[in-house]
Amino acid sequence: MSYVSLYDRDHEIEHHDPDTFLTKYVWSQDHKVIAIQYGGIAILVGVVALVLSILMRLQLGFPNTLAIINPESYYQFVTMHGMIMVVYLLTALFLGGFGNYLIPLMCGARDMVFPFLNMLSVWVYLLSVIILIASFFVPGGATGAGWTLYPPQSLSAGTPGTDLGIILMLVSLGVFIVAATMGGLNYVTTVLQYRCKGMTLMRLPLSVWGIFTATILALLAFPALLVSAIMMILDHSIGTSFFMPAMISAGEQLSYNDGSPILFQHLFWFFGHPEVYIVALPAFGLVSDVLATHARKNIFGYRMMVWAILAIGGLSFIVWAHHMYVSGMNPYFGFFFATTTLIIAVPTALKVYNWVLTLWQGNLHLRTPMLFAIGFIFTFIHGGLTGLFLGNVTIDLPLSDTYFVVAHFHMVMGVSPILVVFASIYHWFPLMSGRMFNETLGKWHFWLTFLGAYAVYLPMHYLGFQGVPRRYFSLGNTDFLPESAHTLNASITVSAIILALAQILFFVNIFMSLRSGKKAKPNCWGATSLEWLTPDTPPKHGNWGHDLPEVHRWAYDYSVPGQEQDFTPQTVPASEVPVGRDHGVEHN
Amino acid sequence: MSETSVSETQALQEGLAGVASDFSSDRQSFHVHWGKAMMWIFLLSDTFIFSSFLIGYMTVRMSAQDPWPLTSEVFALSMGGEPIPLLLIAIMTFILITSSGTMALAVNMGYAKEKKKTFYLMLITAILGASFVGMQVFEWSKLIFDEGVRPWANPMGASQFGAAFFMITGFHGMHVSGGVIYLLVVAFRVKNGFYERRGNDYSIVEICGLYWHFVDLVWVFIFAFFYLW
Numbered sequence: 001m002s003y004v005s006l007y008d009r010d011h012e013i014e015h016h017d018p019d020t021f022l023t024k025y026v027w028s029q030d031h032k033v034i035a036i037q038y039g040g041i042a043i044l045v046g047v048v049a050l051v052l053s054i055l056m057r058l059q060l061g062f063p064n065t066l067a068i069i070n071p072e073s074y075y076q077f078v079t080m081h082g083m084i085m086v087v088y089l090l091t092a093l094f095l096g097g098f099g100n101y102l103i104p105l106m107c108g109a110r111d112m113v114f115p116f117l118n119m120l121s122v123w124v125y126l127l128s129v130i131i132l133i134a135s136f137f138v139p140g141g142a143t144g145a146g147w148t149l150y151p152p153q154s155l156s157a158g159t160p161g162t163d164l165g166i167i168l169m170l171v172s173l174g175v176f177i178v179a180a181t182m183g184g185l186n187y188v189t190t191v192l193q194y195r196c197k198g199m200t201l202m203r204l205p206l207s208v209w210g211i212f213t214a215t216i217l218a219l220l221a222f223p224a225l226l227v228s229a230i231m232m233i234l235d236h237s238i239g240t241s242f243f244m245p246a247m248i249s250a251g252e253q254l255s256y257n258d259g260s261p262i263l264f265q266h267l268f269w270f271f272g273h274p275e276v277y278i279v280a281l282p283a284f285g286l287v288s289d290v291l292a293t294h295a296r297k298n299i300f301g302y303r304m305m306v307w308a309i310l311a312i313g314g315l316s317f318i319v320w321a322h323h324m325y326v327s328g329m330n331p332y333f334g335f336f337f338a339t340t341t342l343i344i345a346v347p348t349a350l351k352v353y354n355w356v357l358t359l360w361q362g363n364l365h366l367r368t369p370m371l372f373a374i375g376f377i378f379t380f381i382h383g384g385l386t387g388l389f390l391g392n393v394t395i396d397l398p399l400s401d402t403y404f405v406v407a408h409f410h411m412v413m414g415v416s417p418i419l420v421v422f423a424s425i426y427h428w429f430p431l432m433s434g435r436m437f438n439e440t441l442g443k444w445h446f447w448l449t450f451l452g453a454y455a456v457y458l459p460m461h462y463l464g465f466q467g468v469p470r471r472y473f474s475l476g477n478t479d480f481l482p483e484s485a486h487t488l489n490a491s492i493t494v495s496a497i498i499l500a501l502a503q504i505l506f507f508v509n510i511f512m513s514l515r516s517g518k519k520a521k522p523n524c525w526g527a528t529s530l531e532w533l534t535p536d537t538p539p540k541h542g543n544w545g546h547d548l549p550e551v552h553r554w555a556y557d558y559s560v561p562g563q564e565q566d567f568t569p570q571t572v573p574a575s576e577v578p579v580g581r582d583h584g585v586e587h588n
Numbered sequence: 589m590s591e592t593s594v595s596e597t598q599a600l601q602e603g604l605a606g607v608a609s610d611f612s613s614d615r616q617s618f619h620v621h622w623g624k625a626m627m628w629i630f631l632l633s634d635t636f637i638f639s640s641f642l643i644g645y646m647t648v649r650m651s652a653q654d655p656w657p658l659t660s661e662v663f664a665l666s667m668g669g670e671p672i673p674l675l676l677i678a679i680m681t682f683i684l685i686t687s688s689g690t691m692a693l694a695v696n697m698g699y700a701k702e703k704k705k706t707f708y709l710m711l712i713t714a715i716l717g718a719s720f721v722g723m724q725v726f727e728w729s730k731l732i733f734d735e736g737v738r739p740w741a742n743p744m745g746a747s748q749f750g751a752a753f754f755m756i757t758g759f760h761g762m763h764v765s766g767g768v769i770y771l772l773v774v775a776f777r778v779k780n781g782f783y784e785r786r787g788n789d790y791s792i793v794e795i796c797g798l799y800w801h802f803v804d805l806v807w808v809f810i811f812a813f814f815y816l817w
Contacts, residue, residue, distance in 0.1 A: 113622045189626040192617045201612035223636035239740035240751035242648055260651040263644060
């Protein structure tokens, strides 16, 4: 049987332009609109999580000053903050937001391969967010089990939200997984099957590589979470004992017996660790493109960058139990997982070196997106180095469940990806909206965010060394802590409030620029990749007008010697400008 | 190194380079219908779901302190006064494997553009699938009503037995039921000429078949790990 690719049938396929308001902006099947819907919902729910974190910090810095924060609500805030930030903000924003917007444009496609499924994905995602937020308002409130939801405590009396909160959390996760799967199938198939002429895999921008690999991780890691959610719902609702051991609660023997709490931890972290890279890999990709564009230099070691992304993606599935050194699992596991964890540092360090070498002797334009991208290199190195401490069993044991861990993962997968989110929003804002943002406000936003993040998380490392435990509502009568630890906590809280308020600058900037920003010129940064080469800015439905683009070179021909322009778009044929560098054999 | 092995190594290198450049060539990596590519990726993801279920089941089986019920006794069916172990499961497995065969014939007829034969073969596949689900209902009700097996407890031993059984076979049964609906939708679209009007492309029958074979394959693993172990 012969199959004719979508590319070759391009002129036969009819493209229906949406004409009503509803089909254009609400029930839209256009990947660009869906991307902005995904991003908008994610950022909105992220603001909720940001407010929750400030409430937590108020309690930690100035104990018992706010009446609405009691131990129960504190644990609910901790749980919801973590879950929202990791899953509903970062995963959704990188894959659903940037993935949706950039994959078809960067591959030279008209849309995703299955636009209808794509539209379903965003609405099911919205449903999962609604279910999640609804759990605040049910009897007993949201679950307070911590974002890891470890049984037995997540199902036992005494933990907030064991009636309905935990069920809504698990159902919401299940619904989110359905949404992520529908979207993810689309992203992977689009990258594999719907690239334009000349766009080989080794000519794809690193953004696409990062999002593509992360989506595969999502498709393979979320199943473990789905299964553990189903098992936990059964344990909670009909009294099975998958995760629940025999327990005595308030003097009464519970009906559970012989379940394996550690099984949940294994399933959860088999999802949870790839999840770290589901967030990190798109950030790696996006930041590479921002750095290369604003440094006017090709990304250093493109081929190795691609292999590093794939290697990290593969390794991320065999490191999960480094989250479980203190769980009581077989100690020999610790040896294996510590080894794989340290091995994963090699491709990661390779990427960092390549980013720095991309900047080396580049023609740096320190605009807002570039500042955020360079800021990312700092915070990521910082968070990565503390990861080497925690990856070793013997060093992890005393540091486990202290603020050192909190500082580590906030630096490496909180602050760092968020800095890339801002870099990418500023970088692609002119393309998405057709208007320029305010550079001065953007720079203020960067410096307050970057320095604010250090003011918040750097001291936490010291608190961790002092032995301050994480997830405690109040430190109470802890003689081993010096008075300065409490002062430090107050200072962190003040910094966190300033950091949170600084984000207002971002929203002001975005909304002001949407209304009255300067009109953006096409390809305003002088970039080479396809998304900037559409006939219209912002691109219209169908992206490319009548003819699909044709690609003749990789995405990083910046400052090719002997050329007038310091960038050569991917569509410029080799007869006009010699191909600076290409990978692989003859293609066409 | 002898001359032949040098040329062999060279041939291997060229071959590998060819594979790599085919895979990373422009436009598409696999020369298949995008729906087929998407189904393969989905099935890969689904494999991880069932693997997690089965690994979870094995773990709780190990952590259970009460003895694990003997599956050959629990799943026995009385025929003429004699209990025959795993009789019903054997019939169910046979039916499901047979349905894979009729599905494969349907795919073949689809590509031969034999609309009518494709329709009937898919219909037979769906009926076989539905009868599988029907027997599963029978099996469940026998366990629940006659033998007193519940997800949280059972008279024969470890409570995780019922929990894992109902969860895993239930999840698989839902896959089969969904597949029956999917098969029927595609079959009737084949019949009324829906795909004829769309470029006479019957790839969807094969895509549907991929899903169906996958569901069968999963059953083989459930059969091996749950019933035979």
